[in-house]
Amino acid sequence: MSSPPERPANDSWINRLSGSLTPKFFKNLFVALGIGLVGGLIAHSINMPLAWMMGPMLATFVASLLRVRMGIPMRFRSVILGVIGVFLGASFTPDTLDQAARWPISMIAVLLYVPIITLVVTWFYSKVAKLDPATALFSATPGGLTPMVVLGAAAGGNEQEIALTQGLRVLLLVMSAPAIVLLITGVVANGHGDSNAIQMTLSEGLITAFCAITTVLIFRKIGVPAAEMAGAMLASMALHVTGVVEGNLPAWLLAGSLLILGSAIGSRFAGVKLSFLARLAGYSIFATVLILAFTGGVAWFVSDWLDLDYIAVLLAFAPGGVAEMSLIALALNVEPSFVAFHHIVRIFEIVLLAPIMAKWFERYRQNRLNNL
Secondary structure: OOOOOOOOOOOOHHHHHHHHOOHHHHHHHHHHHHHHHHHHHHHHHOOOOOHHHHHHHHHHHHHHHOOOOOOOOHHHHHHHHHHHHHHHHHOOOHHHHHHHHHHHHHHHHHHHHHHHHHHHHHHHHHHOOOOOHHHHHHHHOOOOHHHHHHHHHHOOOOHHHHHHHHHHHHHHHHHHHHHHHHHHHOOOOOOOOOOOOOEOOHHHHHHHHHHHHHHHHHHHHHOOOOHHHHHHHHHHHHHHHOOOOOOEOOHHHHHHHHHHHHHHHHHOOOOOOHHHHHHHHHHHHHHHHHHHHHHHHHHHHHHHHHOOOHHHHHHHHOOOOHHHHHHHHHHHOOOHHHHHHHHHHHHHHHHHHHHHHHHHHHHHHHHHHHHO
C-alpha cells in the first residue's frame, strides 16, 4: 500500500490562514457584522427581547433573502464558543455543585429524549414533507449543521435540504425562546445576564485565558465535541469554584457574542433561492412547533419530578444549537451551567450515533444498487 502524499513544506497553518484572509473574506464579514449591528441597535431601541441576538439575526436573515453577499466564518464561531464557555464556567458556585446532584437523572432523560424526538421529526419529514429517508433523518437529528450535512450526504441525502432544515430549526427555536419566556413569566428577556456580577481583574483575565486555551487545545487533541466551549467552561468552572478567580468577563463581551452569533445564524441563508426556502419553510415551521410541543411536555414532567426550574429545563431540552441555547440561558440568567451541560451531553450522544446511522444508510443504499 502506498503511503499518502505528504503536504508541501510551505503548507503550514500560517499559509492556509493567510490564504483565506482575502478582501472578499473581510468584505463579507464586515457586511454581516454591520447589518447585524444595525439590527441590534434597532431591536435594542424598541426593547425587543434578547435584542443583541434577535436584532442581528433577523436583520441578516432579511438581507440574506435580498441576496446580499455576506458571511461569518466558522473560526469566529469557535472564538465565541470559548467566550461563552468562560461565562458559563463563571456561573458555577459551590451551591451549583450541590444542585448538580440531581443533574444525572435529567441528563439521562435528555439521552432518552433525543432519539425519540429525532424519530418523530424524521417521520414528519419523510411522510409529510416527502423527503427521502436519509435527508429526513439528518434534517431531524439535532446535531451541528456542518456534521449533519457531511454525514447526510455520505448516506445519500440531499445536502441543500439538510442544511436548510437544520438552519431553519436553529433560527426558529432561537426566535421562539424569548417569546416563550415572556408568555410564561411575563418578563422581557433583556439579554444583559447577571447585572450583579463582579468584573474580573486583568490578572484574573490572563489566568482564565491561559487555562481556557490550554484546556481547549487538549480537548481538541482528544476529539471532545464542542471542544472550544466545553474546554473553556471546564477551566473557568475550576478557577471559580476553587476561588482562584472571582469575577466574570465584562457585559459588553456577552452583548458582542450575542451580536456575532445572531449575525452568523441569519447569514447562513445567504444565496438561498426564495423558491427553495419557501418549499421547506412551512414544513420546518410545523416541525419546530412539533418539537416545542414535545419539549414543553417533557420539560414540564422532568422539572416537576426533579423540582427543577421549568424554563431552565425547557432550554436544556430544546434541540437548538449548543452555543445558541447556552447563550440564551446566559443572557436570561437562567441556570446557564445546567443548560450548557445538558446540551453537551446531547452533542456527545449525536457524535456517537450519527456516524453509525450514516454508515447504515450507506450500506443500505449500496445493497439496493447491487440488487438492481
